[in-house]
Amino acid sequence: xxxxARCSCxxxxxxxxxxxxxxxxxxxxxxxxxxxxxxxxxILVSGQQAGKEEFDIGPNGGDWLAHxxxxxxxxxxxxxxxxxxxxxxxGTPARYEWSSQGxxxxxxxxxxxxxxATIVLHVEGMRPYTQQFTFPSPRVAILxxxxxxxxxxxxxxxxxxxxxxxxxxxxxxxxxxxxxVTVELVGSQEVNGKKLDELQVKTADLEVDLYLDGRxxxxxxxxxxxxxxxxx
Numbered sequence: 001x002x003x004x005a006r007c008s009c010x011x012x013x014x015x016x017x018x019x020x021x022x023x024x025x026x027x028x029x030x031x032x033x034x035x036x037x038x039x040x041x042x043i044l045v046s047g048q049q050a051g052k053e054e055f056d057i058g059p060n061g062g063d064w065l066a067h068x069x070x071x072x073x074x075x076x077x078x079x080x081x082x083x084x085x086x087x088x089x090x091g092t093p094a095r096y097e098w099s100s101q102g103x104x105x106x107x108x109x110x111x112x113x114x115x116x117a118t119i120v121l122h123v124e125g126m127r128p129y130t131q132q133f134t135f136p137s138p139r140v141a142i143l144x145x146x147x148x149x150x151x152x153x154x155x156x157x158x159x160x161x162x163x164x165x166x167x168x169x170x171x172x173x174x175x176x177x178x179x180x181v182t183v184e185l186v187g188s189q190e191v192n193g194k195k196l197d198e199l200q201v202k203t204a205d206l207e208v209d210l211y212l213d214g215r216x217x218x219x220x221x222x223x224x225x226x227x228x229x230x231x232x
Contacts, residue, residue: 032089033156034064037216040232041148043072045225053229055149063088068147076103081174083147091157092138093117098147098173110173114138117171117178133178135169141181145174148229151210152217155199158183160215179203191219 038056042049051072057064066085071078079102086095092112099107105124110117115138121129141154158166165184172179182202189198191211196218199210211219220229 032059032064033091034087034089034153035215037152041220042230042232043070043146043148044228044230047228050227051146053146053148055147057149057153060086063094066149066153068149070146070148072146074102078102079146081144081146083142083144083150083173085142085150085153087153090139091141091153093140093142096142096144096173098144100174106174108173110142110171112138112140115140119173119176121176131176133171135171135178137169139169141168141170143170143172143181145172148220149217151201151208151220154181154183154201155210155212155217156215158185158199160185 034057036058039054041053041055043051043053051070053068053070055066055068057066059065064087066087068081068083070081072081079100081098081100083096083098085093087093093110094112096110097108099105106122108119108121110119115135117133117135117140119131119133121131123129139157141150141157143150143154154168157168163185165182167180167182169178169180171177180203184200184202186198186200188195189211190196194213196211196213199212201208201210206222206224209221210217211221218231222228
């Protein structure tokens, strides 16, 4: 197993490289996993607002396009992050672009070809940098820093009929970090008088709880980071 690397996002995950075990459905003739959605998340740390994210997902021809735009308060000031993810209807990523403006400006394009991801990174004051990662399957979940709508996409990749523990290969593009997470449906919880489904996203070192109204992500809790992300 490759050594895990820590993601710098709030409630970030320690990601280790483990083979993908979640099933990959055939693309042709398969109904989409996704449906149009949009909204805003508040990012809270120790009960205090530390940022926000606006997001939307919708059809783009035969594919789906997910946009996220976040502003997060950091020790060096406000960091603004944007991400655009192009997905096939079965959840396989086709292309991902991100940009970050804060202490430094950076951007990258991630192109997927089969099970290979090619990242071209641009950082202010540095030469462009290219890196490739090869995964055990083309079906890779993107979980980038401070773009929490992508956990909603991960919840869509979960096979709700099969249930149980499912393992997904993931990529954290801003960290140039491949890895994996396990996702498990642990049942229903009552939150503020409403019954929500709870998914636990785990690594060996960290746990993040996702709360969903149907398939709609409404809350994320990272106990170890004392962080909570709430849908407005």
